Amino acid sequence: MKRVFTSLFASAALLFAAQNEIRATTVTVFAAASLTDSLKQIAADYEKTSGDKIVFNFAASGTLARQIEAGAPADIFFSADETKADALEKKGLLVRGTRKSLLGNSLVIVTPTDAAAIHSPAEFTNAVVQHIALGEVKTVPCGTYAKAYLEKLSLWSAIENKVVPCESVRAVLAAVESGNVDVGFVYKTDAAISKKVQVAYEVPAADAPKISYPVALIKDAPQPDAAKKFIGYLDSDAATAVFKQFGFIVLTSPTTE
């Protein structure tokens, strides 16, 4: 029995050591859920050329901001909303001068492919629309944007009781895909990766709040140097091409070095 415990302990210690060793060249990126597919592809390219490893924590930007506040060991924050980065910056948790707004996006209304309930937001008040999936309005930027848009249309109070808050924009997408909700607000880039939803309405840029994705280095980053390099890569031509391919609007002009 004693021997079993000793070997268990030894292997646990080994695993622990191995984990620390991996971390030595690993950059941890806390990124908005809507960036999942594009960033994974960009990171795969980057890992090949740089030798650094990129690991992600994809979630709602508000959730990520809370985790960073709580001291999560992250290097980079890539938010879908400027206000979430503002909040962290105010608390001194982002490194000054490293923040830049890289991407834009547009808001769309999606319905399940086989059950197109509506074609414009005005129809939200119809009885056929029972559940409207939205990102949780405080933590999920896409939900915050959607609420602001619906308030601008003076529709919010009329449809508020149909809202199903979801924990990230991808959760909204999944809810619409499953058919358990009738419509949902996601980004154009999320709608594009799903075959089970269709875009019923694209919110014109003039009507929607400005959607902007800032990236920044986190103050207590375990790997600040490697992280800075990756942030630099994010507005390289190669990365920009991937973002564009997924339908993002690229805000900054690519560096020419």
Place this chain on the structure above:
Amino acid sequence: MSGVEWQLVGFSLRMALTSLLLILPVGLALAWWLARKNWPGKALVETLVSLPLVLPPVVTGLLLLQLFGRRGLVGSWLHSTLDCDVVFTWRAVVIALAAMSLPLFVRAARTAFEEVDVKFEQLARTLGAGEWRVFFTITLPLAKRGVLAGTLLSFARALGEFGATIMVAGNIPGRTTTLPVAIYQAVENGEDAHAWTLAGVSAVIAFAAVFISEKLLRRKT
């Protein structure tokens, strides 16, 4: 406590109580069946009933979502024939809570039934009592403490349920948000004071339920 907090506590208590109404008949029947009868495949049913205790709650939630979703087996039928949606409504909360707390109730009630001496039941039968009468006048009264303790435990479990609930019922303020889900959301939103208030209320209710059920179980005749 604010109005919203009282609403949450009231809603959660109502949901847990409603789920108890679902559990009691099913649970009592199952417990009695497992305690008194032997049949082929009994071990399988035993395992299945206890599974939600050890399965990750989100897995139970996933199964319920598959079953009760608008395209699910039961959900599509309910939607088309009764025009009744389950997922993202209070009904989903009740179903999730019931599925998660049924095992606790069945286990407690079964043990209680097994402790009842079969001789008393046989005696009642020789006096001409039918099976229902035997159950309600002999077995159940003698197993009362264990059954009550099980009821309280599964009630407490229902109040604390998170994983399955958030999968099938979501987090719709005022309509499907239960105490644990509200606590999670409050922490996510950075409303720590709100979270602590709700956590305190949960702790008090859980403490009371476990305390009383322990007392019931310990008090030997």
